[in-house]
Amino acid sequence: MRGFFDARSVAVVGVSDDPANMARSIVTNLQEFCFDGIIYQVGQRGGHAFGRRIFKSVADLPDQVDLAVILVPARHVPGVLEECGQKGIRRAIVETAGFSEFGPEGKAIEDQVVAAARKHGIRFLGPNGIGVLNLKNGLVVPFPRLKDVFARGRVSILSQSGGVGLSYLNVLASENLGLAKFASLGNKLDVNECDLLEVLVDDPDTDIIVLYLEGISDGRRLMDLARRTAKPILMHKSNTGQLAREIAASHTASLSGDDAVVSAALAQVGVARFGDATTLVNYLKMLPLPRLEGDRLAIVSRSGGHAVIAADACEAAGFRLARFPEAFLREIERHFRASVIKLTNPLDLGDLFDFDVYLRIVEETLRLEDVDGVVFLHTYIAALEGERSRELFRRIEELGFKHGKPVAICVATDFEEMAILRRTLPHPVYTEPDDAIHSLRLVRDFRHHARPAPVLPEGRLDQERVRAVLARCRAEGRDPGLGEALEVLRAAGLAVAPSSGVASAEEAVSAAAALGGPVALKLDVAEASHKTDVGGVRLGCQGADAVREAFGALAAAAGRLGARGPVRVEVQRMAEGGREIILGARRDPSFGPVVLVGLGGVFVEVLRDVVMRVVPFEATEADEMIRALQAFPVLQGLRGQAPRDLAALREGLLCVARLVEAFPEIAELDVNPLMLFAEGQGALAVDARILLARAVAPA
């Protein structure tokens, strides 16, 4: 895969002597960036361009070539790849658009492209991308013209979209952020983001990795790669909604999973998710600064008003303002020309105009043990104080490094001055106090480190018994019924309310007697998948008559539904007094099994308050899921209510996780509700639903 970045000879295929020819710009870019290798031009009409010959076909090339960059009409791409294969070229970048993103004809050509590549063992990037940039060797092959305005640095970018990739390149250049490598993934017909992410993870020239993706090809591999590396990974995953999904499907042929799964998965492996270029820059500029090790900030401001705004932002972001010691304040006071500003944190420099004094104050502030970081707010008119301010900022940042604490600088000035600051200062400069403080929070909360793959803690899972139930259902081409679903849960070690399946009123009466106490009767036929809505549930039946009557009512309901086969009913001992919890699991096409938890009733139905994780996860992570619920205080016990049995809930989550990890044929599983009792009293599943994948090979 490194070959996409390290090629020492490149054939640009699709060049003609027409000045409007797009492949010519690829050659121009290679020249602009002083490619440290040999460039060949190929185009069926031959001729010459840029003082070089245009070979009529790849076959005509005089030498061996490392990489072909192809920009010919889509229908010609399979043929060009065939020629490349015959010539022994094993790496190609296809920049041509018009494949599956355009329609069924394009899809047919794609199949031919893949066939040609497979036949010759060619790995290719694209189609419908703009290729790569490697600033180290000048391998820069996008077809849009680029100027070499880039600082050399240690940030590398993978972008599914060429346009978004270009705009990120623009931003890096404008912000003086150093670039190492770039690749545009396009339709990801062969090489995907994981293939190149692996290159960047191992790349000695890359320290920070940025991804823009519209779809995630292999979520689990992505998670593994992210866990393997200590390099910060920042990801913009778009295509989050229904509208975008329709476009993206046509745009780069992405299949998008559920966005909440993406967020959960990225959080699990410590990938920072961002949604716009501003946030990206905030990360990139803050990450090289000294680490913010706590939440105590000092605000030093030239304007009291900005200090107020910054203090609001501090509080909203969960920071505290460090308390300044008296001795420090007296020391500061000595520097003031007149004592007209009350000394406190935020420190308002209002009537003080000597920048050297500002510096001394910032340094004194950084020295304070109670201060973890500083926000410096500065208002100026560039024409009057521009140069002095820029020098001030440089020296303030040096002080930050000297004392090992970050300083976020926020200025109010004109945009031309901001452009200069951004392009010339290596450190971040913000225009909004909110933004400066939000950035500090981003880097405070973002812990990037290599981490071992989690392992689900072991537990009782009777695989034989689960397999038997699922095999029977699969054989009969149906999903498990209620009784079967409850049996699977029991086999998975979950506590389930005692119940038994019956087929007649008299069986129901006996079952109820055996269970003891009041019982619930629940219709268990395929046609009643939403039992409650069709009158398929009777609660609190006590005594033979009540049970018999309830069975009759359920049988009648089954009749109304046109249920085929015998009427089956689950008789279950009532489990009352618990808080209703929903446990769920499903299989994401990209990330595999995912488990979720939420509180029943309004919390899920109105507030969509659920927390999700990709399986596997550790027991501590299950606890984190529970605590992350908005409704968590309800489980801790509101208004003197007893706290709920959180250990039982954790165990419930782990049981479900073990089950869906071991049985990929389970496409969806809901335990709804799990009744969660007071601390020490456990939990009981009282209803469940399992859907099987339509066509999954046996595990």
Add this chain to the structure above:
Amino acid sequence: MRGFFDARSVAVVGVSDDPANMARSIVTNLQEFCFDGIIYQVGQRGGHAFGRRIFKSVADLPDQVDLAVILVPARHVPGVLEECGQKGIRRAIVETAGFSEFGPEGKAIEDQVVAAARKHGIRFLGPNGIGVLNLKNGLVVPFPRLKDVFARGRVSILSQSGGVGLSYLNVLASENLGLAKFASLGNKLDVNECDLLEVLVDDPDTDIIVLYLEGISDGRRLMDLARRTAKPILMHKSNTGQLAREIAASHTASLSGDDAVVSAALAQVGVARFGDATTLVNYLKMLPLPRLEGDRLAIVSRSGGHAVIAADACEAAGFRLARFPEAFLREIERHFRASVIKLTNPLDLGDLFDFDVYLRIVEETLRLEDVDGVVFLHTYIAALEGERSRELFRRIEELGFKHGKPVAICVATDFEEMAILRRTLPHPVYTEPDDAIHSLRLVRDFRHHARPAPVLPEGRLDQERVRAVLARCRAEGRDPGLGEALEVLRAAGLAVAPSSGVASAEEAVSAAAALGGPVALKLDVAEASHKTDVGGVRLGCQGADAVREAFGALAAAAGRLGARGPVRVEVQRMAEGGREIILGARRDPSFGPVVLVGLGGVFVEVLRDVVMRVVPFEATEADEMIRALQAFPVLQGLRGQAPRDLAALREGLLCVARLVEAFPEIAELDVNPLMLFAEGQGALAVDARILLARAVAPA
């Protein structure tokens, strides 16, 4: 008040021949902005500056002067004002800092300042502000040096903080947004934001009003002024948190109310609240564009990736993507050089490079009846396509005006180019699709128009009876007890669960028998303000024995609390089966009476889901409050539950509002809970608490 902007002669007090003298910059600014009037300089040491004499005192001035601008040490300000008064000057701007924002000594000087001003009928702005700008007559008196880089226009700004005001001025200049007037309010010791807002509301040169405030001096007058005008008012109200409040108190001596009240009040009168300069600019640049009349957008993009991001943002902001008619798509297709992009909305211009074709496409899009607005996304490298792109943007905006629909332009380019675009284009240009679409939403949702003052619909409020209860409590120096609070609610027309107060077990038994059915007994002594927590509530007591036993238990609880006086207990008929609602009211120091509604239990306690309005409001607004609750779906009936009686809830809100409007001595009122029954079955208040203001004159 217009005198602060229209003065034709100005005395700058505090000028010396020292080059570091700050008042000199005031004179410099007047000269820079070509003040169309006469400038006098006053300074106790005399001498000369800028080729003019410095008079030693105001008394020495040879002519009558309209306005004094004062920047002398705080302790000298009272004397200067005294001189001004004697000289007949009736308007002053005090820029000096170091008053109450600094400490008690400053507060003492403030009192002298106010006394001197009152004595002579002087109205003054400040202290601790930077004065005014009026670009029409060049009256520009801040002490920080300013360059005249401002476009003349129709936006006026009032800012409590000078620093934030300056940064907004910077932003306006950078964004080519035309300024009319500016004033900095400082400590608002005399003139406040309402005084100057009234000037701007009536100012023929002002079309849009921007306010930055840390505290609101007179919320009700502000609301009245906002209702009076059709001019859009945009407000940044900072000082929202606890941290900021502490600073602001020292910074500009503001007293800040509850931030949620501010938000509610501004929303009620159609003032747009913003929190940063970016959002301000978005408003200011979008407001002059044609109005967005619906929610159907078209996205036209040079990059598929940006189209995906924009579509995500569309959906998140509640917009729809217009469906393009087939005929339109065929028309567009004819313009394409190659058919490699699927035509849909968003329209991806991917392989099309002719800007004239872009224009034609945008125009065709604007013509479509189903399109209410357009988002145009453009990626370019300034060095290569800068000029052509700028021309494209200008012509696109013309098309928007021609067709009466807004076009939000979003570009990916470098910052220097962005600075040029912002300073030269009259129309907005965004760098993030999210931001462009968010701005469209801002102006879609922001309806600015003059509106009549709301009137609470009349209802039954027995003022005599309320007055009697409150008078008794006030006379005894205590808050109303439970029985009294319930009586007040009954007098206010609210349905209250039948109850009566008793003082013995036997009275309780008789009362329970009279009420019929199970009853609740609630301890009604001042010491048991949190009844439930101290065992002061017994629910569902049925029969004489149970009532007697409950009374005994409550009496014992009262004993444990050390209650003085006789034990009083409220015996109340049980009201079960309702959904618990909380109605509340309190008196905001700036906005007056405020009413709130929320659902009891987790909704208020965990989720803080409450909606608030300043009284008075119309019945339709009460309905809006209810519908604005996150938990509103619960009231509509979840999972087949009956919908609740929303008319009764509205009436409850109106009763509470009438009560607190009529009785300013009610500082706080909680109805917790109001039991809300199914539709048509009304509501019953079952518990209530009223706190009286400590020192309010009788209504």
